[in-house]
Amino acid sequence: MIFFYKYTSSWDELVEVTDDFLDYGNLHSHYGEIYDDEKGDKIVDDAAEYTRLLYSRANN
Numbered sequence: 001m002i003f004f005y006k007y008t009s010s011w012d013e014l015v016e017v018t019d020d021f022l023d024y025g026n027l028h029s030h031y032g033e034i035y036d037d038e039k040g041d042k043i044v045d046d047a048a049e050y051t052r053l054l055y056s057r058a059n060n
Helices: 002-007 011-018 027-034 037-058
Strands: none
Touching: 002 011, 002 037, 011 037, 027 037
16 A cells, blocks of 8 residues: 555545545455455555555645
8 A cells, every 4th residue: 555655645646546445445355355354454444544644744
């Protein structure tokens, strides 16, 4: 997820160009299959939160 940070200027732009796949895509189920649903959800949620944090720091 962090690689998208390099190519977009805000969380809103990221949501627009990726059709909001971090929150509503199939990443949760993908990582849920690799690990388990709870850990898969945590991985994706943490990655999304970290990416939001990067944007908020860049915009301050």
